[in-house]
Amino acid sequence: MKFIDEKRVAAAFRHAVSNQFSDFYRQKYEKAGISPDAPFSPDLFFSLPLLTRQEVIDTPLAKRTFVPPEKVVLFSYTSGTTTNMPLVIPMSDIVTPYIGSYFDPSFGTDAQKILVVCPPINKRLHWVFTEQCRHLSPPKTAVFGDYQNLINSGFLAGITECDGIYATPTIVLLLLPQLKRFYDPKKIKILGLVGEVLTKSQRELLAIGYPNAKIANHYGSSEAAQPILVPCKNIIDEGKNEFHLLEPLIAAAELVDGELILTYAANEAMPLIRYRTGDYFTASDEPCACGAKTPRLAWAYRDLVDRMRVGGVDFRVEETDRLFSSLLSIPPSEYQIHFYSPKTAEQKIRIVVEIKLSREHTPDKIAHEHIAREIEEKWILAAGASMKDAVAKKFFEPIEVSFVKEFSAVSVKKKRLVSHLEE
Numbered sequence: 001m002k003f004i005d006e007k008r009v010a011a012a013f014r015h016a017v018s019n020q021f022s023d024f025y026r027q028k029y030e031k032a033g034i035s036p037d038a039p040f041s042p043d044l045f046f047s048l049p050l051l052t053r054q055e056v057i058d059t060p061l062a063k064r065t066f067v068p069p070e071k072v073v074l075f076s077y078t079s080g081t082t083t084n085m086p087l088v089i090p091m092s093d094i095v096t097p098y099i100g101s102y103f104d105p106s107f108g109t110d111a112q113k114i115l116v117v118c119p120p121i122n123k124r125l126h127w128v129f130t131e132q133c134r135h136l137s138p139p140k141t142a143v144f145g146d147y148q149n150l151i152n153s154g155f156l157a158g159i160t161e162c163d164g165i166y167a168t169p170t171i172v173l174l175l176l177p178q179l180k181r182f183y184d185p186k187k188i189k190i191l192g193l194v195g196e197v198l199t200k201s202q203r204e205l206l207a208i209g210y211p212n213a214k215i216a217n218h219y220g221s222s223e224a225a226q227p228i229l230v231p232c233k234n235i236i237d238e239g240k241n242e243f244h245l246l247e248p249l250i251a252a253a254e255l256v257d258g259e260l261i262l263t264y265a266a267n268e269a270m271p272l273i274r275y276r277t278g279d280y281f282t283a284s285d286e287p288c289a290c291g292a293k294t295p296r297l298a299w300a301y302r303d304l305v306d307r308m309r310v311g312g313v314d315f316r317v318e319e320t321d322r323l324f325s326s327l328l329s330i331p332p333s334e335y336q337i338h339f340y341s342p343k344t345a346e347q348k349i350r351i352v353v354e355i356k357l358s359r360e361h362t363p364d365k366i367a368h369e370h371i372a373r374e375i376e377e378k379w380i381l382a383a384g385a386s387m388k389d390a391v392a393k394k395f396f397e398p399i400e401v402s403f404v405k406e407f408s409a410v411s412v413k414k415k416r417l418v419s420h421l422e423e
Contacts, residue, residue: 001255001283002046003294004263008251010040012265013048015066016273024064025273045252050261051275053078057087065090067269076124076225089223092269102248103132103227106140107216107236111164111189115157117145117175118167118194120222128225129166147171154178165213166192169202170334176209188213194220194227197299197306198241199321217241219279219299223272224249224264229297232290242296244288255283258300280307308417310339311349311395313381317416323379329371333357336407338418349421350397354404372399 016025017036026036032049056064065072071092078087105114114133116122121129126144133140143160145153147167157165157179165172165188172191179185191206191213198217206215216236219229228250229243245253252263258280264272284296301307306317315337324335333355340350353375376399379387391398409418 001253001295001297003245003247003250003254004042004045004252005247005250006042008265009042009045009263012251012263012271012273013040013045015265015268016271019066021068022064022066024059024066045274046254048274050256051273053087053276053278057085061088061090065269066271067092072269074124074127074225076120076222078222087223089225089267090269091225091267102246103230104136105129105132105142105166105192106136106164107190107192107214107231108233109164109190109214111140113141113143113160113162114164114166114190114192115143115145115153115160115162116166117147117150117153117171119147120195120220121166122147125222125225132226150175150178151181154182158183161187163187164190164192166194168195169193169198169206169217170196173202173205173209185210186212191215193217197301197317199318201321201325203239203241205325215239217243219243221262221264221277223275224262224267228262228264229299232288232292234289235296240296240298242284242298244290244292244296245294247294253294255281258282260297306417308339308419310419310421313390313395315381315417319380320416323375326378327371327374329367329374330355330357334407336409336416336418338408338420340420348394348397350400352400352402354402354407356404356407368401368403372401375399375401 017029019026029036029048034044034048038044067090072090073093074091076089076091116126116129122144126142130142133142143156143162145156147153150171153175155178165175167175172193176185179188188210189212191210193215203215206213214236216231218227218231220227226249228246230246231240231243235242249264249266250262251265252274254261260277260279260281262272262275262277264275280300281297282300284298286296288296301316308315320335320337324333335356336354338352338354340352342348342350353372355371376388376391377386381387381390387396387399390396409415
């Protein structure tokens with residue numbers, strides 16, 4: 001899949017390589033043997049070396065800011081979940097025409113008040129979200145809750161009579177008990193979900209908890225400071241985890257070995273040219289009934305977050321979510337899976353499953369062992385075999401279970417798979 005707006009990409013390329021404030025791209029391309037004076041063409045563009053997140057992180061902020069300081073209106077930054085270090089992006093004024101002109105946080109519904117409990121929006125991009133709501137016709141109201149205090153958020157939703165929620169799938173599920181306490185979840189018309197892969201089991205739980213809400217799963221980017229892949233009405237009605245490119249925002253997009261590569265030129269302070277997102281998608285060949293020119297994209301996983309290859313085995317969050325929703329030994333629980341390197345040549349990779357239970361007491365040793373065995377039996381690996389089979393064949397040590405009050409790996413985004421493996 002390739003999409004390119006030649007006019008915008010050519011302008012972004014010229015802005016990047018002839019910039020008086022930063023020679024970041026000029027040096028990058030010269031090292032790759034590409035002259036900054038080369039005439040632009042689509043062939044030239046698709047030959048440019050890809051831009052990695054780590055490459056940007058390793059470059060001092062001042063050396064990759066492409067406008068004078070007074071034109072930087074805010075700084076966006078990533079959670080640091082993937083690289084263990086936030087990526088800070090200077091943002092120029094992108095209010096016109098990008099904010100509010102193309103993205104509707106209510107996703108075409110008549111929801112009027114949107115409760116926002118989404119960490120990147122609440123922490124640093126609330127102004128952007130507010131502008132998006134106010135530029136709609138008719139305007140919407142953004143109600144900013146507290147993702148760290150869902151009791152307050154539930155109360156706020158009730159007293160302001162919110163009819164939409166914008167959050168991660170995990171937070172929307174955790175918010176449900178507080179909504180039942182202070183409000184009526186049946187009054188929610190739209191769930192705008194972003195920040196995590198929405199698994200089948202999560203979607204089923206959301207449909208039960210919010211029976212009158214449409215689910216609009218979409219893809220946002222802290223690097224772009226807003227959503228860039230959104231579902232159309234057909235996709236929402238079909239209940240699919242698929243998206244269309246928000247074309248007015250994206251200068252170019254491609255899938256390279258399944259990874260989404262973006263060129264985002266709306267931000268003159270730090271244009272992203274052929275940027276590796278670390279997110280993997282599949283593209284449908286079938287045209288969408290909505291008439292969109294670009295294909296429907298299905299989000300597969302985020303590398304090292306939603307999928308991890310350990311000991312030659314692919315571990316996917318889609319399967320682990322299914323596993324933990326099916327366990328009979330414990331109620332539905334939050335979990336985190338840790339992979340540790342063997343300490344000796346005789347040992348195999350060690351897997352520790354941390355479980356955060358809602359009930360107060362801690363299960364005894366027998367319960368630990370029983371739950372560990374149930375996990376081994378029900379955990380189906382990518383190859384089709386169970387974890388029990390993999391343990392029997394000594395690919396992994398027997399599963400260990402640990403009940404915790406707080407997970408040992410803390411991040412803004414939900415992280416279910418955590419690697420401690422030595423390189």
